[in-house]
Amino acid sequence: MSVLVHGPVPTRSALARFRDSDLFASFKRSKLAMAAFAVTLLLFTLALLAPLISPQNPYDPAQLELINSNLPPLWNADGQSPFVLGTDDQGRDVLSAVFYGLRLSLLVGILGVVVSGLIGIGLGLIAGYFGGFVDTLIMRVADVQLTFPAILIALVVDGVAKAALGGQMDTTASIWLIVASIGLSFWVQYARTVRSSVMVEKNKDYVQAGRLIGLSSPVILVRHVLPNVLGPVFVIATINLALAIITEATLSFLGTGLPDSMPSLGTLIRTGNRFLFSGEWWIVAFPGLALAGLVLAINLLGDWLRDALNPKLQ
C-alpha cells in the first residue's frame, strides 16, 4: 500500500541515475556550463578553506600592522611578501580579506536562499494545498511585494529591524539580520512556483490515496507533494543564490550590511572605493573581481540549469 502512495521508487544509486540523465549529457555538451561550474567550485573551495590557506586572519586586529598599510600587489616594485595582492589602509592582506569575504558572502547568500526558500516553499505549500482565503491572502501579499524591487524591501526590513532593536547589534546579529532581509525579499518566486505545482499535484492519485488511508495534511504535504515540486525550486534557488549574493554585497556596500570589522566582499568594495582616487586600486579591484566572477559563474550555471530543466519554468 505504501508503495502505491509514494511516487516512483528509486532503485539505483542517485549517482548512477545522474550519470545517465539528460541533465548530465547536456552539461557535458555545454562548455560554458562546465567553465562556470569549474569557477564556482574553485571559489567555493577557496571560501571553505579560507582559514587554512589565508596568510592572515583579517578579522583579528592583533594581526594587522599599520606599517604594512596600503602596500601594492607583489608584482609591483613596492610590493612586499607575503601580501600577494597588497594590503588596505589597515594593513589587512587583500588576498586574505578576499578569501574570508568570499566565505562570508557565500555563507550569507546560501543562508538567505535557504531562508527565502523555506518561507516561500512553506507558504506555497499552504496556499496551494488549502486554497480559499489563505491562498488569496498569501498570493495578494506576494503580488504587492513583487511590485517592489527586492533590494528596496531588504533595505526597509534592515532599517525597521535596526529601529526596533535600537541599533545595538553584534556581528552575528547583523549577519542574521541580512539573512532575514534577503529571506523576506525573495520568497515570492518560490511560493508562486510551489503553489502552482501543488495545485497540479494535489489532484493526482497518490495524494488522493494518501488522504484515503488517513494521512494528515502536513504528512501528505511534506512527504508526498514536496518531493515532486523540488525540481523547479532547485533552479530558482541556483539563480537566487547569485541574486542573494548581489543583495548582500549591495546592502554591505550601502553601509547597512556587514560591519567593517567583519568585511564581506561588498564591505571590502565599499571601503576600497574610497581609495580609488588615491591610486590604491587593488583594495577595491580584487574583491570586485571575486564578486563579479562568483556572480557570473553562478548565473551561467543557473541559466544552463534552467534551460536544461526547462519545462516547468517560463
Add this chain to the structure above:
Amino acid sequence: MIAFILQRLLQSVAVLFAVGLIAFSMFRFAGDPVNQIVGVDTPYAERVAIRQSLGLDDSVIVQFGRYAGNVVRGEFGTSYQFRQPVAALLAERMPATLELALCATLFALTVGIFMGVYCALKRDTVLAKVFLAISLIGISLPTFLIGILLIFLFSVTLGWLPSFGRGDTVRLGWWTTGFLTASGLRALILPSVTLGLFQMTLIMRLVRAEMLEVLRTDYIRFARARGLTTRTIHFGHALKNTLVPVITIAGLQLGSVIAFSIITETVFQWPGMGLLFVQAVQNVDIPIMAAYLLLVAAIFVTINLVVDVLYTIVDPRLRLSTGGRA
C-alpha cells in the same frame, strides 16, 4: 475599457492602502516615536505629555486614519536627522532622481532597442555575439560594481567625466535641473549609464527575442511576398510589432529604475531621493523611510496604470472592450 481602467484603479488603491499600512506600522511600532523626539534625560511626565500631544494614546485605527489623512495632505512628519519636514526634503531631492531616471531610461531604451534589433537582424555576426556577452555581464554584475568600474575608467584613469554630484544646476521655480549646464550634463552621463545598464540589457534581450519571433510570422513573410523593401519590413512592420510588449516591460521597469537609483545615487553621491533614503536607513530615520516607501509605491502604481492604458492604445486588438481575437 472604462470598466478595465476602473478595475485597475481599484487594485492600485488597494496596493497603496497596503503599503500605507506598512508605512504606518513602521512609523508607529518600530521604536518609540517619543524616544526619537526627546532627550535621554526628559522627565516621565513630559514624555506622557508629548505622547498625548502626538495622539499616541488613541486607538490604532484612529491613529492610522490620522496618518492617512496627513499623507493625503502631503504631510509625512519630521525627519529625525534633519529636523525638517520630510515632504520638503523629498521635494528638494526629487528633481535629481527624476532627471537621472529619465536619462537612464532613455539610454536603456535607445541603446537597448538598437542592440536588440541589431542582434535579431544580424544574428550570426561577431558584433551581435559581443552585444550578447555584454548583456550577460550587464545582467549579472551588481550595479554598484559597474558604477565603480565606470568611475575607475572614465574619472580616475581617463579623467573625462566627474565621479560624483550633479555638477552645476539651474533653479526653475522649485525644480532644479542639470540639463541646462555643461557640467550638469557631463555629471549625468556616468550615473545614467550605470543606472540604465541593467534595463538596457533587459530591453535588448527582450527586443531580440521578440523580433526573432516576429520575423518568423506569416505577415512578415507576406510583407516580403508583397515586395516591400527590407527597410520597411524590418523597421516598420517588424519593429512596431516587436515594440508592443517591449513598451509594457520598459514602462514597468521605469518604477524599478527609480527604486534602483538608491544604489547608483550612493555610488555617485547623487543628491537625490535614493541617497536620502539610504542615509535614512543608516540613521534609522523612520519618517523618511516611510515617506519614501509610500512615494515609490505611488510612482509604481501610477506607472502600472499608465502602461495598461498605453498598451490598449498601441494595440488596436485590445481597444474593443471584448478584446476579441477572431
Add this chain to the structure above:
Amino acid sequence: MTEPVLSVRNLRVAFANRRGTLTAIDDVSFDIARGEILGVVGESGAGKSVTGSAVIGLIDPPGGIVGGEVRLQGERIDTLSPEAMRRIRGRRIGMIFQDPLTSLNPLYRVGRQLIETIRTHTDLSEKAARGRAIDLLAEVGIPAPERRIDGYPHEFSGGMRQRVVIALALAAEPELIIADEPTTALDVSVQAQIIALLKRLGTERGTAVMLVTHDMGVIAEAADRVAVMYSGRIAEIGPVRDVVTNPLHPYAKGLMGAIPTLAQETDRLAQIPGSMPRLSAIPKGCAFHPRCPSAFTRCVVERPNPIAVGAHQVACHLYDRSEASAA
C-alpha cells in the same frame, strides 16, 4: 504560340542541414499561360509550397535554388539580385498565403497595408493610392470599402481577410499570382466564393494563377490544368478534366479515387497505403514505388522521366513504350 507567363524548367531546390543537403524539389518543369489556372496538388511535404516559394524567390537560407531556371514572360528571374527580385515580388508576381488570419499585420490598418504596397510598386500619390486601394477592395467583393479601408485586420472575418489578402496580392496588377492553399483555412461556403474570385481574375484580367492545394475538390473546381506532385517531383501534369477522369500515374489514380463526391471532409488519401517518404529517405528509382500497386523491377532502380501520353505528361515506367513497342 504565345510565350507562357511562367515557365519553370528542371527546377531543383535544396536545403542544407547538419547532415548534408536535402533535395526538396527535384527536376520540376511546368508552364502557366496567360489567364490559366494551374493547380498543384499533393500531400503535405510533396514540395508544392516550396515550388511556389521558389518561383517568387522566397526560399530562405539554408535553402536555395540549386538548379534549373524560372522564366517570367521569357525573362529569367531565378538569377536576379535580391533587390531586383524584390521589385518583381508584389509588382509582377503576387502571392496569397494559407492563413488570412495571420497574413495581415495586426497593428496596421488594412488601408495602410494596401497603400504601402501600391506605393512601393507605382508612382501614385498617397491620395491616388488610397483611391486605388478602395477600388481593389471593391473588386475583391468587400462591401462599403471606403469605410472598411480604415479598419484593422481583426475587425474582418476570415473570408473577408482572405479577400483583403487577395487585394494586396493584386495591388500592382501582377501577371502571375501564386495562391498557396488560399482556401484551406476557410469555411466551405467561403471557399467557393474565393475560388470564384480567383477564376474571375483569370478571365477578366488575364492573370495567370498557380493554385497550390492538397484539396482535389478545389482543383477540380478551379484549375484549367493540374500538376500532381510527389516527393518533390511532378508525377503527372495535364488538363484538369483528363487528369481527374482518366489519371495515368498510379499515384494520381489513388489520389483521384480519393476525391469525395458529396462530403468535403473525408480523409482523402486514406486509400493509398503507406505514407510519403521523408526528404532524407527518398528511395532510389521511382519515389512512389514502395507504395505503388503496379511497381516492377525497373521502378526500383531507375527514375522515370516525364513521358507525353495524349495531353498528359506522366513520370511512370508503365507508359514507356519506347523499348517494347514504339507508339
